[in-house]
Structures are given as C-alpha cells and as structure tokens.
Amino acid sequence: MLGKLIKHDLSAQRRLLIPLTLAIIAASLLCAGALRYIVYVFSSESPSDLAVMSASSLIMYVFLNAIAVIAYPTVVTILIMVHFYRNLYTDEGYLTFTLPVRTGSILLSKFLTAVLWNIISSAVVLGCFSFVVTFGTATDTVVNTEAFTAMSDIVSFFGDMFGASPILYLVELAATSLYMTVILFLAITIGSIIAKKHKVLASIGLYYAISIATSLVTNIVGIFMMIPALFGDAETMFVSTVTVQPLVDSIIYIGFAAAAYILTGSLMKNKLNLP
Amino acid sequence: MSETILEARGLFKSYGAEPVIRGMNVSLPAGRIIGLLGPNGSGKTTLIKLAAGLLTPTSGEILVCGTEPDEKTRALVSYLPERTYLSGWMKVTDAVNYFSDFYADFDRERALTMMMHLGINPASRLRTLSKGTKEKVQLILVMSRRARLYLLDEPIGGVDPAAREYILRTIISNYAENSTVLISTHLISDIESVLDEFLFIRDGQIAMQSPADEAREKYGMSIDGLFREVYRC
Amino acid sequence: MARLKWHIDGTSPLYIQLADSLRREIISGACGPGCRIASVRELAADAKVNPNTMQRALFELEREGLIETRGTTGKYVTEDGGILARTRREVLDSVADDLIARLSSFGCGADEISRLIADAAARHAGGMGNREKAFETEKKE
Numbered sequence: 001m002l003g004k005l006i007k008h009d010l011s012a013q014r015r016l017l018i019p020l021t022l023a024i025i026a027a028s029l030l031c032a033g034a035l036r037y038i039v040y041v042f043s044s045e046s047p048s049d050l051a052v053m054s055a056s057s058l059i060m061y062v063f064l065n066a067i068a069v070i071a072y073p074t075v076v077t078i079l080i081m082v083h084f085y086r087n088l089y090t091d092e093g094y095l096t097f098t099l100p101v102r103t104g105s106i107l108l109s110k111f112l113t114a115v116l117w118n119i120i121s122s123a124v125v126l127g128c129f130s131f132v133v134t135f136g137t138a139t140d141t142v143v144n145t146e147a148f149t150a151m152s153d154i155v156s157f158f159g160d161m162f163g164a165s166p167i168l169y170l171v172e173l174a175a176t177s178l179y180m181t182v183i184l185f186l187a188i189t190i191g192s193i194i195a196k197k198h199k200v201l202a203s204i205g206l207y208y209a210i211s212i213a214t215s216l217v218t219n220i221v222g223i224f225m226m227i228p229a230l231f232g233d234a235e236t237m238f239v240s241t242v243t244v245q246p247l248v249d250s251i252i253y254i255g256f257a258a259a260a261y262i263l264t265g266s267l268m269k270n271k272l273n274l275p
Numbered sequence: 276m277s278e279t280i281l282e283a284r285g286l287f288k289s290y291g292a293e294p295v296i297r298g299m300n301v302s303l304p305a306g307r308i309i310g311l312l313g314p315n316g317s318g319k320t321t322l323i324k325l326a327a328g329l330l331t332p333t334s335g336e337i338l339v340c341g342t343e344p345d346e347k348t349r350a351l352v353s354y355l356p357e358r359t360y361l362s363g364w365m366k367v368t369d370a371v372n373y374f375s376d377f378y379a380d381f382d383r384e385r386a387l388t389m390m391m392h393l394g395i396n397p398a399s400r401l402r403t404l405s406k407g408t409k410e411k412v413q414l415i416l417v418m419s420r421r422a423r424l425y426l427l428d429e430p431i432g433g434v435d436p437a438a439r440e441y442i443l444r445t446i447i448s449n450y451a452e453n454s455t456v457l458i459s460t461h462l463i464s465d466i467e468s469v470l471d472e473f474l475f476i477r478d479g480q481i482a483m484q485s486p487a488d489e490a491r492e493k494y495g496m497s498i499d500g501l502f503r504e505v506y507r508c
Numbered sequence: 509m510a511r512l513k514w515h516i517d518g519t520s521p522l523y524i525q526l527a528d529s530l531r532r533e534i535i536s537g538a539c540g541p542g543c544r545i546a547s548v549r550e551l552a553a554d555a556k557v558n559p560n561t562m563q564r565a566l567f568e569l570e571r572e573g574l575i576e577t578r579g580t581t582g583k584y585v586t587e588d589g590g591i592l593a594r595t596r597r598e599v600l601d602s603v604a605d606d607l608i609a610r611l612s613s614f615g616c617g618a619d620e621i622s623r624l625i626a627d628a629a630a631r632h633a634g635g636m637g638n639r640e641k642a643f644e645t646e647k648k649e
Contacts, residue, residue, distance in 0.1 A: 004376050015364060086362075094360035098327050099377050100350035270331055273290075274324075308558050440556070447552050450559050467518050468557045488521035488561065497518035 001101045005109035010116075013083050017076060017117060021124055024072050028128035031065035034058040035136030062136075069128050076121040080114045081184050089192035089199070093274045103269040107185070111261070114181045122177075168246040175250035179257040183210050186260040189267050210260070218252050278305045278340065280424050280455040281326055285335035288321055288479075295321045297479035298335070305423070306452045308469055310487075311459040312502060313476035319459040320357070322476070323426045326457075327354040340423055350378070353422035357429045359409050363402030367395060367412060374416050386419035393441065407434055414442055418449050425449075425456040431465060443469055464499040473498055475505055512538060514555040522557055526565035528602075529555075534574065534585050535596045545575060545583040 041047045041055035087096055088106070096106060134147045184207055191203030222245060281303040288296040295318045303309055311319050324330045325337045328344030339348040361370050367390065374381045390397060393411055401409060414430060427446075431439045446456060447469060460466055467473075467487065475483040482505065483490075487498055494501050512533045516525045533539050545551070545566075552562040566583065569575040573591045575583050586592065611621050 001377075008373065008376070012362065012364075091356075091358045091360050092362055094329070094354075094356045094358065097329055098349055098352070098354050100346050101377070102346045272329060272331075274329060307560075443556055444553050447556065447559060448549060450549075450552075464518070468516060468522060468555075468561075471558050471560050487558075488523055488564075491518065491521045495520070499518065 002105045002109060005099075005101060005105055006113060009083075009087075009109050009113045012087065013080065013113060013117065016079050020072070020075065020079070021120065024069060024124060025128060027065050027068060028132055031062050031128075032132045032135040035062050035132060038062070039137055062132075065132075069125055073118070073121045073125060076117055077180070077184070080117055080181075081188060084110055084114075084185060085188050085192070085200075085203075088268070089188070089274070091274075093272075097272060097274070104265055107261070107265050107268060110185065111181065115178065118177050118181065172246040172250045172253075175253040175257075179214070179253040179260075182257040182260045182264070183207060183214075186210065186264045186267075189264050193267060193271050193273060210256075214253070214256050217256075218249050221248060221252060278453070279303065279338075280305050280340060281457065282338045282341075283322070283325075283336065284338075286322075286325070286332055286337055287334045288318075288325060288330060289333045294333075295479050296325070296332075299480050301474065301481050301484065303455055303457065305455055306450075307471040308446065308450065308456045308458065310463070310466060310470040310473040310498070311457055311476060312461070312463055312473055312498075314461065314506060317476045318479045319476055320428055323354070323428050323457070323459055326424070327352055327426055350380070351423040352426060353417045353420040353424070354426045355413060355417040355428060355430055357432065359401075359406075359413065361401050361409070361413065363400070365401050367397045367399055367401065370401065370412065370416060371397070374420070378420055380421040381416075382419045382421060386415055389415045389419065389445070393438075407438060410434060411438060411441075414445070418445050421451070421454075423454050425454065427456065427458045429460055430458060431460065431462055439465060463502050464497070467498040470498070475502065477506070512551075512554060516555065516557070522561045523564040523568065526555060526557065526562060527568045530565060530569060531574065531595055531599050535592075535599045539585055541585055541587045541592060543585045544581075545585065547582070 035058075038055045038058055041051045044051075047055075086092055088110075097103070099106075130148070130151070133151070137147050184203075187207035187210060188203045190206050191199050191201075195202035225244065225248060279302050281301075283299045283301045286296050286299040287294065299318075299322070311322065313319050321330065325332060326339060326344065328349055337344065340351055342348055344352075365373070371383060371386055371390075374386070375383050387397065390412070393408075393415075395404075395408060395412060395415075401412070404412070410430075410433065414427075417425065417427070430446075431442055434442065443466065446458070449456075458466060458470075470487045472484065472486050473490070474481050485493075490498060490501060494504075496504075512529070514526065514529045515532075516522055516529065530539075534543075539545065546554070548559050548563050548566065551566075552559040555562065566575060570577065570583075572595070573588065574586055574595055576586055577583050607625075608621060611624065616624070
C-alpha cells in the first residue's frame, strides 16, 4: 500500500515539479551560453559596439537566472507543502483518510516523496551552478576545467585548514533539510487542526515559532559546548566550532525532526477534523 | 443471517465544548437500505464521519462489522461525502485507476459502464465538469465497490430529477444481502420508497428506529409525513 | 412484458400498494395469464422501491396463488381461471368502493350514483366495447 501511496503522490507532485525543473535546467543552459558569450566579448581585443551592447544586456539575464536557481529549491518546497496541505486537510482529505491504509503510511509517503524532491532539487541546483560556472567561463576549451578545480580546491582548503571534512557540512545541510520538511508538516497539521479560518497563516506562524524554538536550543547547546573550549586557546575554540558544532547541530535537528514526525503522525490519526 | 454492520454504544462526540452526539445507541443489520433522517445539525454527518473513521469518538464506541474504525474497516466501507473529494486535475480515468489501485473490491467494468450510460467522457478532467456531473462520477465510484457498508451523505441533494432517479435506481440495483446502505438526507419524500428502515436522529440521539412499512401501518402516514409530525417546530 | 404502472404514495405500507398495483396490472392484461414476471430486482428498479419490499409484495401474491414459481425459470402469472376471476372481482370491487366513497363524499345518494355511472358508461360506449370482448372468456365462470 505504501508503494501505491508513493506512486500517486509522485504523480500529483510531478505535474508541476517536472516542468519547473526542466525550465530551470533549460534556463541555466541558456545562461551558461550567455555567460560564455559575455566572457568572450569582454575578453576580446576590440569588440564591436553591437557585441558589447548585447553582452551587457545578457548580464541582466545571467543575474536573473542566478536568482531563479537560488529560488528554485524554495519553490519546490512550497509546491510540496501545498500538495501536502491540499491532499490531507482540504476536501481531498475525505478521500485520502478513508483509504484502506494506515495513517502512518500516508505520512511516510509524503515524507519520502518530499525528501526525494529535495534531493533532486539540490542536485539540479548544484548541477546548474557547476555547469554555468565551468561552461560559461571557458574560453578556448569546451569546459573550463580550471574553474572546476578551483571550486574543489576551495572546498578542500577549508577541509585541510580546520581538519573538518566538508562532509560534515553536507550532513548538516541534509539534517537541516530533513528537519525543515518535517517541521513544515507539523506546522501545517497543527495549523489545520486549531485554526478555523486562516489555516495557512496559522501554519506559517507555527513554523517560525518552532524554528525559533529549535534555534534557541541549538544556540544554548552550542554555548554550553563552547565552555570547555574557553579554557583552551582561540584556535582550538575555532576548530571545535567548525568540526564539532555541525555534528551537534545535526543531531539536534534530527532529534527535533523525529519528535515532530511522531507528533504529526499522532495528530493525523487522532485529532483529524476535516471541515 | 444478520450480522451487525454498524453499531454505536454510548457514543459521544463533542467539538470542543459543543456536544453533537450524546450517548447514541444504535445497531444496523446487514442487507438493508436505511435512511438516516433528521434536520440539519442533528448529527447525521458526524455519525457518518465517525463510522468512516474520519473522527474519533469523545467517549463510547462505534463498531464497523464488530471492530473500531481502522484501515481494515476502511476497506469494508464505501463513503460518499457531501463534497467533491477528487483532485480537479485528475481525469475521470485517473480517478477510476485510483480507486482500482487502492480498493480490492472495486468493479472497474461496472464503473466504466455506468460512466458510459451517463454520457461521461472518461478523458475529461474533473475540473472541467459541472458540479452535478462531478457528483455523479463520485457516486459511480463509490457504488462500484462491493463494500459491506455504504455511507451516502446527502447523495441526491444538489442533483437534477433525472439524475436523482438514476442514483436511486443505482442504489436499488446495487443491493446485496450482506451489505447495508446508510443514506443520510433531509429529502425524505424522494427517497422513502427505497428504504427498508429509517432512523430519526434528534439532539445527537436516535429518536426512532423502525422498518418503513411498519411505521406506515402504525401511524397511517408516509415517512415524510411522520417526520413533519415528529419534528414539528 | 410491457412497462407496468405503479401506484404508490407512501401513506400506507408500500408492499400492500405494490401488491395492489401488480394485481391491477395482471387483471388489466398488461401481464396476463401465464405471463412471466420479471425478477424481483427488475421490478424493484422499475417501481423504484427496495427489493425487500417488492419481495414481500410478490410473496403476498404467491400466497393468494395469483403468482406461482415454476422451478428455476422464474415466477409466472397463474392460468387458473378461478383464481383470476376471483382476483378480478376483488380488484373491481375495490375500484368500485373507491368510486362510491368519492361520490358519497359529495353527498350523492344510491340512485344518483347509479345514474351517474350509467350516463358515464354511455359516454364512453365506443371504447368500452373493445375491452369487453377481450375479457369475454374471463366472464364465463
């Protein structure tokens, strides 16, 4: 049954998400081309006036594309959450919650599909960014491998300096993303239960409330963890901040996420009250 | 051979401080078409939602085929709410596939045949259909399941007379000995000829439960007439 | 079998009204002697009533002998002249009772009623003749 839930969630979500993703990829491909042209024009000896003009206007496009790519993951999250809300807490909920499946499976399907789209959108952002940078800044070669090596160098530089693998930051990123997904689920669920009108506003408010609460906890824990480091020198403090902190934060985020997940499931099962 | 399909024992349901179902006791056997009759706000929809598993009782019990509502009873119950619960972007065939996927007792052929009878184009998107047509689609999907308990909440409310006839004929022809149809409505005269039994619900309790012909004999009037007497303002 | 006419209004038990309607349809020839009755489901759908209720009505008619079940092939109207004649008499008596009751409610006495009926019969003379011929056999008891 879980498989069927996932299948139907995906088919509902992909209607908007796939065109959006393809659009971002297409726009980024164009952006890479535009960037390359700009670089070509401004690095040539005596470019024509026409070339300069067209290159200048393309800069605007590159800029807009960058904004679009940055906004894209947020749009993906919004669309995922809109589907979550619609499918569960509007009239569609009458169908969803009378299916012969456990409510736990319904929640799990929403969670897994959300995580999947988060991974896809992250990969797309990374891919587009890398492609634009490497293809767009290349002059003689097809792809500017130098840019690529430059990027990896920057990453490993941080790694070597502080003895912290960039993996830790990826872990924290993943934990944060998971955390955000589940907290949004919880906020939307509570919002739809307690608010008669303005459920969306209530949900947004709850989301920020929970986020602030979590930040409070991470900051307090962070301060406590710094205390032993205070007895060392500045360097060890900085190092511990960079290495241990992400790990501790990740654990806190995952802890909150797990609690939120369980609470959401319980509310869905026992406190459901469709209009 | 009369199994109890739906039973309520000391059932209470309150929304916050507002009690809607107050200590209801009722028992519905299999093989009947039963009318749940009462004015708006008397608790009809709440009772149906409790049976469908969309609400949990504040206290007391509600049992479907002997068990409290869970994912297993949901497989036995076919519920038609008063609202459109299908996604607008779906095509009619998508909705048929959806039901087919999740409900083992769904009779796909029957559904498609009924759609054809009513001239519904399977390729049309639900949001392009009129309200009446959407309601017919939902009714067809619900009645194409071979369920033990059908819960129909105001199935003929906003529908034209021809469709009303079709709906009643579908309910009659769907009759099976081991299943029960519970129809909640306030349009009693349209539906009373179809009922085996009826329940009058008032103030969150069952005020009367009787076979239809017995009541007609006893009170010398139609169920509609009896309703007007009992609920006279 | 032609479409049957059902007279039900819910003010008295439906199964009784359904049985009455069926008797009338049988006597009027819509479903005459030896005619095969449709299934309970089909009849119920046609009359837009609950199959259980229709079943009860058919049971009444079977009890009277007006309908009989022949093996697995279904239910048929009896060909027994005696039963048919008796039923016809009952139906016509019932129609007559209704008519008399209605006329009486206008204050008509027995003489006036007889006169009214004779005059009405004369007015409809042409149409009535055909029906009379059809039931000539039944009249010979």
